[in-house]
Amino acid sequence: MNLTITNIRRSNSDKPETLTIENGLIKGWNLEEEGDTLDGNGATLVPAFIEPHAHLREPGQEQKEDLASGLAAAAAGGYGTVISMPNTAPVVDDPAIVRALIEKAAALGLARLRPAAALTRGQEGEQLAELALLAEAGAAVFTDDGRTNENARTLRLGLEYAHSLGIVVSVHAEDAGLRAGGVMNEGFVSEALGLPGNPAAAEAARIARDIEICRMTGGRLHIQHLSTSRALELVKAAKAQGVNITCEVCPHHLLLTDEALRSFDAVYKVAPPLRTQSDAQALLAGLKDGSVDCLATDHAPHTRAEKELDMLQAPSGIAYIEIAFPLLWTNFGAELGLAKIVELLTTDVARVLGWPAPSLEAGQPADFTLLDLETVRSVDPATFKSKAKFNPWVGQDLKGWPMLTVVGGQVAFERKI
Amino acid sequence: MTSPKPRHLLDFQDWNVERLAALLDNADTMLQVLDRPVKKVPALQGLTVCTVFFENSTRTRISFELAARRMSADVVSFAAGASSVSKGESIRDTIEVLSAYKVDAFVVRHQAAGAAHLVARYSGKPVINAGDGRRAHPTQALLDAYTIRREFGGLEGKTVAIIGDVRHSRVARSNAELLPKLGAKVILCGPATLLPRELAAESVTLTTDPREAVGNADAVMALRLQQERMDAGYVGSLQDYARVYQVNEDLLAFAPNEAVVLHPGPMNRDVEISSETADGPRSRILAQVENGQAVRMSTLYHLLVGRN
The missing domain is CATH 3.40.50.1370 (Aspartate/ornithine carbamoyltransferase)
Structure with missing residues (x-):
């Protein structure tokens, strides 16, 4: 089965080129045209993005999202691979669930699913899950995300065990006691609004602890959705000392601050919370200087009815995987450049996960996305594949839209013009 | 008083000094009404005020209800005790249903900061915040x-x-x-x-x-x-x-x-x-309790009478 895509550009060149794929692999560049042919219309070809942190909600919460809607949304966002979080109902702590998810997702022909599994049984944070069996079933990451790892000893044991399996452990790093009932960043805005605050110190204190555990075990620890300037300083210092720690940052923590909560609109309620402008600036600087390892959207869909509840009751989470690249390119394209943004969404994620670097050379898997870097389009929720037809950027004009996403040689998404 | 008359009393962000002073001045008149043998004026006749208390507060509710009644408004009460509003029912659903009964103003108490703002978003009618979480009263x-x-x-x-x-x-x-x-x-x-x-x-x-x-x-x-x-x-x-x-x-x-x-x-x-x-x-x-009734009468008057 052959497919040829003509009239495309690579990110480092303006020259129109032709890519041929065969049997799911890249056959080569600028070969004789054969088989089906697609016109790339001059768009830019980059490796398909890898999402290290998404909530696809299956099994058990299909009213929010399911594999079909979530993986379609990912493909529409230019993502070829998605790490799904295990805080479903039931929790993904059983090898049979991992196998079932992978099998079901593979049949959909959308983005590729690599489930994360729970580090501990039931994500309770006490007894390790069957990590070797979960790894054998295809678990890509171990995490109790959605829950914090309050028992430091369990995290220690998990890091040691997972490291011997060659798998990274990722953590939602917040001290649950300090966070208490906080529903937004603790600071001037939370006090003015009278909403319970979640202090930056909850994140920093927990990361300080986890750095010591990572140092002690020599394991591979990944900090999810790092949100504060202080926490980034701690990670930076730990890296300088050779601690094997990485961190991800979410676009919403770069683009929004706690000021957004003045609307009392729970669409802005997210965990960890939107922080201050100086935190956002520090995170952006961290992307530039390499102290932040990669980007993650923490795609966390909920129903509209749930997000219309008051700020205390509404669940946390923003879902926007299908507009993540347009948001990044529109807002930070000039500052970071295309190559850097793509790296943070591809090569850097692979490095964090211990995977081979994605490549567009002959013989590599045909996982790529075509980006229209110029055309401005309005964010239209009617086009969303996700079940969450809302997010903070609806109606905004963005550029950098993925036009075609190919996963394993198959077209997983094609934007209708 | 060049700025537009505030539609709601959620907090004081939209209220300038002149508006606030007028509201307090008017409370003097209301206090006089409360000193009369017949403590009732027809100012809000034909209008219906709905008190919606997601969080219990008998005193504040009585103060508002008496304030409305002394101005001849009809009053209906929605008391969402823990038993009547199942956990998770949204403010939107409650308010849209109550709005469909054609009430003219809402007085809202809720345990969550910002709840009164949500009510204002969905009600289409003037909203008086009778306390939302830690936020405002x-x-x-x-x-x-x-x-x-x-x-x-x-x-x-x-x-x-x-x-x-x-x-x-x-x-x-x-x-x-x-x-x-x-x-x-x-x-x-x-x-x-x-x-x-x-x-x-x-x-x-x-x-x-x-x-x-x-x-x-x-x-x-x-x-x-x-x-x-x-x-x-x-x-x-x-x-x-x-x-x-x-x-x-x-x-x-x-x-x-x-x-x-x-x-x-x-x-x-x-x-x-x-x-x-x-x-x-x-x-x-x-004196605060007595003044409270007068101030609430004045607030209802300001929001419901002579709007635009």
Whole structure:
């Protein structure tokens, strides 16, 4: 089965080129045209993005999202691979669930699913899950995300065990006691609004602890959705000392601050919370200087009815995987450049996960996305594949839209013009 | 009064000094109505006011309902006790249903900050915030301001000390928003665990020392301290709190002679305020209750009569 895509550009060149794929692999560049042919219309070809942190909600919460809607949304966002979080109902702590998810997702022909599994049984944070069996079933990451790892000893044991399996452990790093009932960043805005605050110190204190555990075990620890300037300083210092720690940052923590909560609109309620402008600036600087390892959207869909509840009751989470690249390119394209943004969404994620670097050379898997870097389009929720037809950027004009996403040689998404 | 007339009373952000002064001036008329043998005027005849209390508060609800009835409005009440509103039912659903009954205004109490804003978004009718979480309780602040104004003839240059659980208090936040607009200074005072530093602003200062707080105060307001704050570890015990922060005659010895004492109620006698002080000559606590009804009548009048 052959497919040829003509009239495309690579990110480092303006020259129109032709890519041929065969049997799911890249056959080569600028070969004789054969088989089906697609016109790339001059768009830019980059490796398909890898999402290290998404909530696809299956099994058990299909009213929010399911594999079909979530993986379609990912493909529409230019993502070829998605790490799904295990805080479903039931929790993904059983090898049979991992196998079932992978099998079901593979049949959909959308983005590729690599489930994360729970580090501990039931994500309770006490007894390790069957990590070797979960790894054998295809678990890509171990995490109790959605829950914090309050028992430091369990995290220690998990890091040691997972490291011997060659798998990274990722953590939602917040001290649950300090966070208490906080529903937004603790600071001037939370006090003015009278909403319970979640202090930056909850994140920093927990990361300080986890750095010591990572140092002690020599394991591979990944900090999810790092949100504060202080926490980034701690990670930076730990890296300088050779601690094997990485961190991800979410676009919403770069683009929004706690000021957004003045609307009392729970669409802005997210965990960890939107922080201050100086935190956002520090995170952006961290992307530039390499102290932040990669980007993650923490795609966390909920129903509209749930997000219309008051700020205390509404669940946390923003879902926007299908507009993540347009948001990044529109807002930070000039500052970071295309190559850097793509790296943070591809090569850097692979490095964090211990995977081979994605490549567009002959013989590599045909996982790529075509980006229209110029055309401005309005964010239209009617086009969303996700079940969450809302997010903070609806109606905004963005550029950098993925036009075609190919996963394993198959077209997983094609934007209708 | 060039700015548009506010449609709601959610907090004081849209209310300028002239509007606020007019509302308080009008409360004088309402107080006179309350002194008549027949305490009823036809101002809101034909209009229906709906009180929606997601959180229980009998006194505030009665104050609003009487205020509406004395102006000849029809009143209906929606009391969402824990049993009647299943957990998770949205404000939107409740308010859209009540709106379909064609009520003309909503008075809302809810445990979540911002809830009154959500009601305003979905109701299409004027909304009076009767307390949303820690956020705001604007008619309480208005009645406090009105009580001080009646006492001293005005608020310009006055100092109001608010002592107690500032962190969890919508009364403190609303007063800290309103009183500076009317020219008064606010001193917030309480144990450090209950006194968020972020509340400091122009004309709003903080201190953990109650003697300092009352030193130049024209009015001293004690805030209710709830047992659940002990349980959450903010203070060691009610006794530990009361030893330092109770508003009593010993503390008021450090205040000016003419200073009056306020409390938003309900009181925990001999915790945040001594019985002697609550019942003593400085106390204006019952005057607050009476003024509250007049201020709420005035608020309803401002929002429902002569709109645009």
